[in-house]
Amino acid sequence: MNHDNRQSLNCTQRIQRIGISLWVYLILQVAAGFLTSLPLLFGWHVNTTVFMAAAVFCGLPALALALVLTGTPLTGLSTLGHRTLPTLLRAVPMTFFWSIGFSLLWALLGTSSQQLPAVFSTADKIGMFFIIGVIGPVIEELFFRGFAYNCLKGYSPVFAAVISSLAFSFLHMNFTQGIPVFFMALVFCWAYEQTGSLWVPILLHVINNSMALLVGWFPLLIILLLVLAVLGLVVTILMVPAIRQAWHQLMEKRALFRCVWKAPLFWLVGVAFVGFSLYMVVAR
Template sequence: QVRHRAHVSGDSRPADGEVPAAVHGRADAAVRQIRVFLRRPRIADAAGGAVRPGRPAGRRGASQPGQAAVLGHHALHAAGLLHAVPVDGPAGGSADPHLPRIAGQADLRDPRDLRVARRVMPAAAHATWLAALVAGLGVLLAAGFAAGFHLAARRRGATPWPLVLAQFAAASPWRPRDLWAVVLVLAAAQFLRRFAPPALLYDVLAFQIALLAAILWRMRGKPQALGARAAPRTVLAEAALRWLAILPLIWFLGFAWNLGLNLLGREPAFQHAVALFLETDTVWEQARFVFFAVIVAPVAEEALFRGLLLPLLVRHAGAAAGVALTALGFAALHGLESLPALAAFSVALSLAYARTGTLWVPMAMHALFNAANLALVAALVRSGALPG
């Protein structure tokens, strides 16, 4: 029936009465879209209600006539044939009587995915993902407040963090010449990067890998250059607790910062790393990006900012100034899109280093932060809130 409607489409039929192949193609696409809709367990109709296909996959049998008509209405609209099909839907009671028959004869075992359905009715196709995303963010927010109260109770009677950082800085084996050596290695790597083709791999080689190599080079002969060792279970528990505790503040600062940018007439943009992640096309590219963002970047950046830079700044400028300058440099490195939120996160990383005495906790916190952000971006793409 859908293909028949393509024949009677007045603006598509040429003078000799032949139907162009393009119209046949659009009609076939409309039929496939109807089949995809009928495979969904629950689809929102045009009036906002719920539509059940009715029978299990593989059996014949139409859903309610008006509901099937609405599905056909949307599919034909996407195919450009809407003008040829008079469909009023369930409320009007004058639905095309042939569309239910198409629904009943559709091959519900057709192994097509939901991409077509998302293009036609994105709100219906993404509703489950969006609801799960909102619920998950709510759970994380509640857990963050609980973790913050727990850490506040633990801090009672503890040694003040400025004193702890001053002790760490005095015992640190790092010297200013080590910092200058690392800076020179990074400058050389960035210079060579200009001659390489634009690719994520070369960006990582020119910064994170070069940074790790330089720090490992300067670590020779320096005992406990990255702080004390700790059991993996302790590291993961402390990292998760402290990451959750800072999460509500990060979200608030990010929201306030973007709101301020909007009020100033500047459209907020994604961080460079997020934009690169959205441009990945294959599973291999996504897996490689996740490895760099969750493993390589946290280790390299924490070794630089908390392992090397923070002790030097605390030794020469004091604990508070050292933490503040480290936070400013950390946030500026990642761009202005999330400057206050990343500065607050950097302060939390420095305090975690002071409270635990090991750099592995800030590294694990950083890895959790990056992994959660990538998961959030992927969920937003899946829910339709961000273009994939």
């Protein structure tokens, strides 16, 4: 798609194409899960790492389609950014504040978050760490921050952050993961905007996923996560003025949300997210 065609896309068309790409992402994940599970019908063993890798790598064709449909450039890959360390010192604790905070909330409500598949061998643990802790975050950040956020940023960075974070939330297809990752995604967008480097949200995502895996294998690490979560609460409180300012900026651009309503392929993913999440709650 040439530069002129990119410029001709309006807000509704961009959100619609984000929706198309997100549907492709979801459908490919379902197809990958089905195909990798077929050997179980014959009593054959399916390696956990292979199953997870199939789901993770589905993001690549979806990303390629998204970039072709919109011509959105993946900016921020050629730089480590500016104000990177100060941004990370705030973003890392805030990420764990939302992650740990919601985990504690779900525990109080008697609703457990989705558990990772059990792995036993060292090789499986290394493979899962590489797939979930590294490759998955890279692909997801390229899609949701590199593509979806940049696709809409020209209209309003705050609006782009909300829509791309909703898309990231929808991908998880359950409330217990989808709600906290929405707020975590907002932190990732903020870090991306602050530094101008896509490597910063990638690093934040890698840290989050890696720690989620490691704490399952080394339970004492939960102490570190709790400390980070408390620090994240403090940082979030200190950033209330900036959050309030971002909210006012979003309200000034609230007319843009009409574009979402005119892009059914996007909000229907949200309907599917709510429906599937409610089904999981009722079926539990």
